[in-house]
Amino acid sequence: MTWLTDFWRSSIGGKVTMAVTGLLLFGFTVAHLLGNLQLLKGPDAINAYAKMLHDLGPLLWVARIGLLAIFVLHVVTAIRLSRANKAARPVPYAKDATMVATFASRSMLFSGLSLLAFVVYHLAHFTFGVTNPEHYAKKAAAAQGHDVYSMVTASFQVPAIAIAYAGFQIVLFLHLKHGIQSLCHTLGLHHGRYTPMIKTLSFVLAAGVAGGNALLALSVLLGIVKGAA
C-alpha cells in the first residue's frame, strides 16, 4: 500500500488523483441531472425514478459510500496540492504570474470549497430534511415515501431557494469548465492542436450541466413546472 500513498503524495500522483476523481464526480453530476430532468415530465416520472434508486437497496449504499470516498479524496488532494504550491513559492513574484491564468483557474480552490458547502446544504435539505423539514415531510408523506416531486417543487417555489440554487450554478459552471480543461491536460491532451476543441467541449459540457440545474430550479419558480396538487 505504501507505493499507493507515495504515488498520491507525488506531484504527478496528486494531479492524476484530481483528474480521475474529478472525472467520476463530473459523471455523477451528469447522471444526477439526467435523473432530475424527469421532473419536467411530471410527478410519476421522477417519483418512479426515486423509487427505482431506493429499490437498489444495498447497492445504493455501496454507490453512496463510493461517491463520498471519491469526493473526500478529491477535496483532500486539492487542499494538499494547493498547500504544496504555496510552500514551493513562499515569496510571491514581484509581478503576479497568475495574471495570465483565467479567473476560473485561479479560483478553483475557492469554487471547490463553495461546492462542498453547497453539497452539505443540499444533503441537509433533500436527503436529511434538516433545513426546511416541511419540504422533506412532503416526500415522506406519500404512501411509498418517494414523493420527490412534491419535495422539490415545494422547495423551488420559495424564491430565495430557487434563486440561490440557480445562482450557485455559475460557481459549478466555472469549476467544471476549468476542471475538464485541467483533466484533459493531466491525461496528456495538451497538444496545441486540441486546445480550441477542449475549450469548446469544456464550455459546452459545463454549461449543459449547470444550465440544466438552473433550468429545473427556475422552471418551478416561474410556474412552468407546477407544484403538486
Ligand code: HEM
Ligand atoms: C436543481 C438541481 C438539483 C436538484 C433538483 C437535486 C435534487 C436532489 C434530490 C431530490 C436528491 C435526493 C434526495 C433523497 O431522496 O435522498 C439529491 C441528492 C443528492 N444531490 Fe442533488 N439536486 C440538484 C443538484 C445537485 C448538484 C449540483 C450536486 C452536486 C454538485 C448534487 C449532489 C447531490 C448529492 C451528492 C446527493 C446525494 C445522493 C445520494 O445519497 O443518493 N445535486 N439531489
